[in-house]
Amino acid sequence: MVSKQVQKRDPVYKKLQSLRSISNSPAHSKSSIILDAVTYIQELKRKVEEMNQEIVAARAQVSTPAQNPFPMQLKVEPREEDQAGFQIKMFTEKSCSGLLVFVLEAFEELGLDVLQARVSCSNNFLLEAVATINNDDQNGDDHNKDAEVVRKAMLQAIQSWSEVSQ
Numbered sequence: 001m002v003s004k005q006v007q008k009r010d011p012v013y014k015k016l017q018s019l020r021s022i023s024n025s026p027a028h029s030k031s032s033i034i035l036d037a038v039t040y041i042q043e044l045k046r047k048v049e050e051m052n053q054e055i056v057a058a059r060a061q062v063s064t065p066a067q068n069p070f071p072m073q074l075k076v077e078p079r080e081e082d083q084a085g086f087q088i089k090m091f092t093e094k095s096c097s098g099l100l101v102f103v104l105e106a107f108e109e110l111g112l113d114v115l116q117a118r119v120s121c122s123n124n125f126l127l128e129a130v131a132t133i134n135n136d137d138q139n140g141d142d143h144n145k146d147a148e149v150v151r152k153a154m155l156q157a158i159q160s161w162s163e164v165s166q
Contacts, residue, residue: 072158076151085132086112086150096125099161106157107131110150 016033019025025036072092079085090103100119107114112131120126131150 074151074154074158076147076154078147079130079132085115085130086147088127088129088131088150088154090125090127090154092125094125095121095123096161096165097121098165099125099158100127102157102161103127103154106153110153112150 023037023040075089117129
């Protein structure tokens with residue numbers, strides 16, 4: 001006959017072994033297994049928080065439907081060759097008749113000169129441009145422009161175009 005104490009110990013032992021297995025603990029004592037499990041849980045919580053922050057950051061980078069009523073991929077990066085230039089990429093699967101005019105006007109307002117560009121406006125809209133800051137810019141703050149300023153100007157151009165085209 002099995003004693004009541006052994007019957008109580010057996011489920012606890014199985015749960016500790018399960019906890020040991022899940023937390024990848026090499027420990028054998030109860031307290032060490034529990035401490036390893038606590039550490040493992042804290043690590044998992046930290047990873048979840050990091051992932052949540054990444055999701056929030058990714059959502060913040062994607063424009064909201066009020067700003068951009070159709071899916072548009074927009075990427076603005078500083079040029080590696082020089083500090084006063086940008087590489088701009090815009091793409092949407094939808095044809096956007098007239099959007100190029102708004103984008104070029106935004107370039108002009110920012111004082112950017114387009115060095116090289118590839119544009120397709122037939123079945124979709126694709127713009128890949130290399131632009132530098134115009135040295136003849138009268139604002140005097142031409143070197144203070146960064147990629148985020150250019151990105152916001154492109155989003156504003158898209159917004160202005162969508163208001164006119166609707």
